[in-house]
Amino acid sequence: MTDPHFATVHRHTSSSRIAIGCGLLLVLAIPSMPFWASSGHIRWAVELGCFIAIAQMWNLLAGYGGMVSVGQQAFIGLGGYALFVLVTLFGVDPFLAVPLSVILPALVAAPAYMLLRRLDGPYFAIGTWVLAEVLRLITSNIGAVNAGSGMTLKAMAKYSAHQREIGLTLLVALLLLLTVGGTYLLLRSRLGLALTAMRDDAVAASSQGVNVGRMRFSVYLLAAVGTGLAGAIYFMAQLRISPTSGFDPNWSSICIFIVMVGGIGRLEGPIIGALLYFFATRLFGQYGSAYLVVLGLLTLVVAIRAPTGLWGLMTRLRPWPWFPTGYILTKG
C-alpha cells in the first residue's frame, strides 16, 4: 500500500483575495451613494446591478446547468408584477414586498420545470420562450392588473426621493450579494463541484454519482428566484410596469450578449459582460439600430473566435482569477 499523502489543497490565490475584497467594498459602497452621488448615477448603479444579477442567473442556468433559456423575462416580469400587485392590491409596504416578490417566480418555476425538463436543447429554449409569451398574454388580459396598460407604483410617493434611493441602493447591494456572492459560495461548495462537472459532461457526472436531474431542477428554481428578485428591484426603480416591458424578449438578448461576450460558465464573465453592455449602451445607444447591429456582430465574432469570452482572453494573458472555485493540489 502507498503511504497516505497528506495532500494540501489551495482554493484561493492572491488575485482572488484582492478581487473579493474590492468587490465587497464596491457592493458595500452602493448603499452610501445617496449621500454623495447624483440621482442619475444612482439610477445607473441600480440598473447595472440588476443587469449583473440577471446575467449571473442566466449564466448559472445556461453555463453551468446546460439549460439555454430564451425566456428568463418570464421571471423578471413575474417578480415585477408580484411587487406591484402586493403593493397596489394588498397594501404591503414596497420595500417589504420586494423579498416577498420571489415567491411567485418560484411557484411558477417549479411546475414549469416539470414540463420543460422533457424538452432537449433547442426545444427547451423554445419552451422557455413560449412560457414567457404565455405569461405576457395572460397578464395583458387580467383586469385586476390593468391588463395591457400596466401598473404604476403610486405607494412610493409616501417616501421622499432620498428615502427611495436609500432603499433601492440597499436592495441592489443585497441583490448582488445574493446572486453573485451566493453563486460563488454555491460553486465553491460540494454542490458546485457537481455543477461544474455537469457543465463539462452531464453523462459522465451521473455515472460518478451526481444527481443531474435534481441539480438541474435546483438551478432552474434558483435562477428563477434570483431573476425575479432582480425584476422586482428593477421595476421598483422604474415605478411602472406593463406586460410588454416586464415580459420583454429583449431581456433574453441582453442576457445572451452579456454572458457570451463576457465568458460563459465563469463567474467573472457576466460581470465583465454587464459592464461592457452597460457602458456601451450609455456611449453608443444614441445610434439606435446601428448600435444593436454592432452588438449582435460582436456576439457572433466572440462566439466563433473566442468562445470563452473576454474573461477567457484575459485569463490567457494573466491567469488571475477573481472568484476561483477550483482546487489546487500541492503535496506536503
Added chain:
Amino acid sequence: MAGLTDASPEGHAGRAALLSARNLSKSFGALRVTQDLSFEVGRGEVFGVLGPNGAGKTTVFNLISGDIAADVGAVVLDGQDMTGIPAFKRAAKGIGRTYQIPRPYTQMSTFENLLVSATFAGQMRGQAAYDHCATTLDECGLGDKANRPAGSLTLLDRKRLELARAMAGKPKLLLLDEIAGGLTDGEAKDLVTLIARLRDRGVTIIWIEHVLHAIMAVADRMMVLSFGEKIAEGKPDAVMRDAEVRRVYMGIEA
C-alpha cells in the same frame, strides 16, 4: 454454446457472486444489441469480456452502470436488484466505470476530475477525499499533471484519467472499457500490475479489452460475446481454445 463448464463464479475460489446479470436484453429499434445475456462475477474476480466490434460489449456496461435501461432482465449487485435504479445511485452503491472514448471534465483539472468521483460516488469529504485523489493520481501515473486542465491531456493520459477517476469513487465493482488500447508493452505491463493490485484490495473488475496479452495476464475468467449473445465463458486458456471463439473472434477456421 461451447461446452465450457467452469462458468459459475462459485467455482472461482468459492466466492459468492458480487454481480449477476440475469437474462438481459436490449434492442435499439430493430437492432438487438443484447440478447438474453446472463453471467455472474464473483467477489474479487477479474472478469474479461471479449468480442468483435459491434458485439454489444459496451452496451452490457451501459446496462450494468444504468446509463441505459434494459428492455428485459435484471442486474443484481451484492444481492440488491438494480433495475430501475438510476446511474448516479448505482455509482454511490459501488459501480464505477470508465468510458471507451474518454469523457473527462475538460475544463476542470485532473485532480478535480477525481474529486467529483470521490465526493459523489465515493462519498468522501475534505482531507480524506483530497488524500485519496492525490494517491490515486500517483498510482495512475498522473501525479505531475494534477493541476492541468483535463482537456489539455493527451489521449493516453485521458485514458489513464478514466481509470483514475473511476478508482477515486472507491468502487466495489469496476467496469473498464478498453483502457489498454494504444499502450506500449511496458505501459500495458504497468496497467496489468495496477489492475492486479486493485483486485488484491478486494475490487471486483470487469474488463472489456482487445489487447489480448494484457487481459490474459490478469483475468480469472472470461466471456466472449458475438451479436449480443454469449458464445463462451470460462478460464482464459479454455476460452481461447474454444473453436467457436477462434472462428468468430480471431477469424481462424477450426
